[in-house]
Every structure is written in C-alpha cells, then in structure tokens.
Amino acid sequence: MRLKHSDYMLFAKTRSRARFNLATSGVGSFPLAELPNLSELEINGDSGYGYAPLQQAIAAKCGVDPDCVVAAAGTSMANHLAMASLLDPGDEVLIEHPAYELLVSAALYLGAEVKRFARLPEDGYALDPQAIRRALTPKTKLIVLTNLHNPSSVLTPEPILREIGDLARSVGARVLVDEVYLDAVYENTPRTAYLLGPEFMVTNSLTKVYGLSGLRCGWILAQPDLARAMWRLNDLFGVIPAHPAELLSVAAFAHLDAIRARARKVVEADRALLTQFLDGQTKVSAPRTPWGTTGFLKLHEGDVDALLERLRNDYETTAVPGRFFAVPDRFRIGMGVNSEMFGEGLRRLAQALR
Numbered sequence: 001m002r003l004k005h006s007d008y009m010l011f012a013k014t015r016s017r018a019r020f021n022l023a024t025s026g027v028g029s030f031p032l033a034e035l036p037n038l039s040e041l042e043i044n045g046d047s048g049y050g051y052a053p054l055q056q057a058i059a060a061k062c063g064v065d066p067d068c069v070v071a072a073a074g075t076s077m078a079n080h081l082a083m084a085s086l087l088d089p090g091d092e093v094l095i096e097h098p099a100y101e102l103l104v105s106a107a108l109y110l111g112a113e114v115k116r117f118a119r120l121p122e123d124g125y126a127l128d129p130q131a132i133r134r135a136l137t138p139k140t141k142l143i144v145l146t147n148l149h150n151p152s153s154v155l156t157p158e159p160i161l162r163e164i165g166d167l168a169r170s171v172g173a174r175v176l177v178d179e180v181y182l183d184a185v186y187e188n189t190p191r192t193a194y195l196l197g198p199e200f201m202v203t204n205s206l207t208k209v210y211g212l213s214g215l216r217c218g219w220i221l222a223q224p225d226l227a228r229a230m231w232r233l234n235d236l237f238g239v240i241p242a243h244p245a246e247l248l249s250v251a252a253f254a255h256l257d258a259i260r261a262r263a264r265k266v267v268e269a270d271r272a273l274l275t276q277f278l279d280g281q282t283k284v285s286a287p288r289t290p291w292g293t294t295g296f297l298k299l300h301e302g303d304v305d306a307l308l309e310r311l312r313n314d315y316e317t318t319a320v321p322g323r324f325f326a327v328p329d330r331f332r333i334g335m336g337v338n339s340e341m342f343g344e345g346l347r348r349l350a351q352a353l354r
C-alpha cells in the first residue's frame with residue numbers, strides 16, 4: 001500500500017492551534033483590507049495554462065522567462081507536481097533529513113524509492129554535498145532539499161548548491177529546491193537556485209514569508225519542456241485555479257516589498273526574544289540562524305512529547321514535535337506572527353521546562 005495521508009498535516013490542522021501558538025511556520029496573516037486594487041476583482045477569467053499577468057509577475061520576481069513558470073496551489077501542490085512529473089514508481093529519490101514531512105510523504109505516495117541524506121545537528125544542520133555524494137547512485141532521479149531548511153532555518157549558500165547541481169548532473173538527476181522560506185533572508189536575499197543550471201527545479205509561494213497563504217499562490221520554476229509537462233499533469237488535478245485568487249495574487253505582487261517589510265519587523269522582534277530565551281536556557285539549545293521563521297530546539301533531557309503535552313494542557317502553548325521530522329528529541333517553534341504572543345509562549349515554555 002502506498003502512503004495516502006500525512007500525519008504532520010493532521011497535527012497541523014487539528015492539534016497545533018493554541019492561545020500561545022509556537023507551532024507556526026510562517027508569518028502572521030496579511031489582511032485583505034490592506035491590499036490596494038481590490039476594485040478589479042472578478043469571478044471568471046482567462047486562466048488556461050497560466051493567467052498571463054500572474055505568470056509575468058512571478059517571472060519578473062524570479063528573474064526568469066514566463067515559459068519556465070508553472071502556477072500551482074501553494075508550494076504544497078508545486079512540490080507534488082514537480083515530483084509527480086519527474087518520478088515513476090520505483091524511481092530513486094534522495095531527500096534531506098530532517099525534512100518537511102510532506103516532501104517525504106508525497107514521494108512515498110508517488111511510489112518512489114526514498115533514500116535520505118543527513119544534515120547533521122553537530123554541523124548546525126548545514127548541507128554537506130559529501131553526504132549526497134555517498135547516497136547518490138546511477139538510479140537517482142531527484143535530490144530534494146529546502147532552502148532555508150525547514151525545520152532549522154539554515155541557509156545553504158550558492159557554492160554548495162552548485163556542488164549539488166554538479167553531483168546531480170553526473171548521474172542525470174535533477175535537484176528540487178523548495179524555497180518557500182528563502183525570502184525570509186531580508187538582506188542580500190539570494191537569487192533562486194533555478195538560475196544555477198538546467199538540473200535545478202524550484203518551488204515557492206507567497207505563503208510563509210508574506211502571510212498570504214489563503215491565496216494559494218504557488219509556483220514551480222522548471223525548464224520549459226518540463227514546465228509544459230507539469231501544466232499537462234496539473235490538468236488531471238485542479239485544471240484551473242480560482243480566478244479571484246489569481247487577481248488578488250497579481251495585486252499582492254505589486255506590493256510585495258511592503259508586505260514583506262511589514263512581517264520582517266515581527267520576525268526580527270521574535271528572533272531577539274528567542275535569542276534571549278536560548279541564552280538563559282540550559283535545558284534546550286538550538287542552532288542560531290540570522291534568518292528564517294522557525295527554530296529547531298533540542299531538549300537535553302526528558303521526553304519531547306510529554307513536554308509538549310504538558311505545555312499544551314497546562315500552559316495553553318503549542319510547538320511542533322520533532323517526531324514529525326523523525327528527530328524525536330527536538331521540537332520546532334515558529335516566529336513572525338505576533339511578538340506579544342511569542343514572548344508569552346516562550347515564558348510559558350520556560351515554566352514548563354522547570
């Protein structure tokens with residue numbers, strides 16, 4: 001039986017919310033009322049294989065040709081389409097560990113043979129091309145990673161990505177880089193890995209860094225022939241997106257810098273609170289990253305699930321158990337929603353740890 005569900009998503013939808021919610025991964029919601037140009041909203045439009053103004057907006061943001069852009073319902077569907085268009089049952093896929101669970105689940109659902117390469121905690125979860133080299137075989141079709149890394153928020157620099165691209169090319173594989181957190185690098189934001197060579201495919205959306213999850217504005221960047229195959233494959237699933245969401249997405253692209261700057265203030269205030277918290281803690285520790293909306297904390301003693309149950313039941317505070325990343329001695333916390341809530345959540349976490 002192939003995997004046909006996601007345990008993490010069930011948790012995210014039913015168990016992650018709380019008064020003090022540290023189980024988030026993206027910034028707080030951007031309110032519709034603050035988005036200009038709403039008078040142009042309409043119900044039906046000319047979408048077909050992409051709504052032209054949206055295709056152009058995504059292409060301009062990424063510095064690519066619109067022929068390389070495949071619109072998708074969030075990074076979730078983008079990842080699914082990217083993998084499904086490339087993989088047949090039994091094909092070998094290398095996925096980072098720890099990883100966002102849906103990347104693994106989607107590959108398993110597609111019947112791929114999933115192998116893992118480690119991002120080691122002792123290296124601060126940095127990507128090591130040698131770990132990929134060791135896992136690579138002539139059968140490898142795809143290498144999958146996130147940049148920034150979910151859960152640790154570690155940034156992989158371009159020279160390392162290039163090395164991984166070279167490894168992929170040596171066996172005729174491709175590299176899928178999920179960049180849904182990349183724009184949370186607020187200074188010298190790296191360009192998309194898609195621009196590094198034809199072996200790269202990239203997925204992204206306006207969800208995590210912009211607070212626009214409800215628009216489901218996601219995309220894949222792929223070589224035009226592959227992009228065309230993805231559009232055709234998407235016909236089997238969603239056919240066309242909701243046109244009002246496309247129009248709102250185009251409106252959002254016109255104000256993307258301001259939307260990002262608004263969230264940045266909260267993320268940076270929260271990171272300062274997290275740094276202060278970690279500096280005062282002996283029971284937990286985490287790799288310190290300058291960017292990103294998540295932190296991955298190690299509990300030095302005791303059981304993470306028991307701690308998080310107590311945190312939820314006695315302190316109205318939630319975080320994501322590390323078992324969803326197959327790292328049971330850690331848990332993930334999220335920044336960028338509301339600093340008052342975040343600060344109080346950390347205070348309660350400190351109490352639960354005592």
Ligand SMILES: Cc1ncc(COP(=O)(O)O)c(C=O)c1O
Binds near residue numbers: 074075100146204207
């Ligand atoms: C690495 C990664 N990719 C994709 C997604 C899903 O993104 P979207 O909401 O755009 O579908 C998430 C959500 O947590 C994620 O962490």
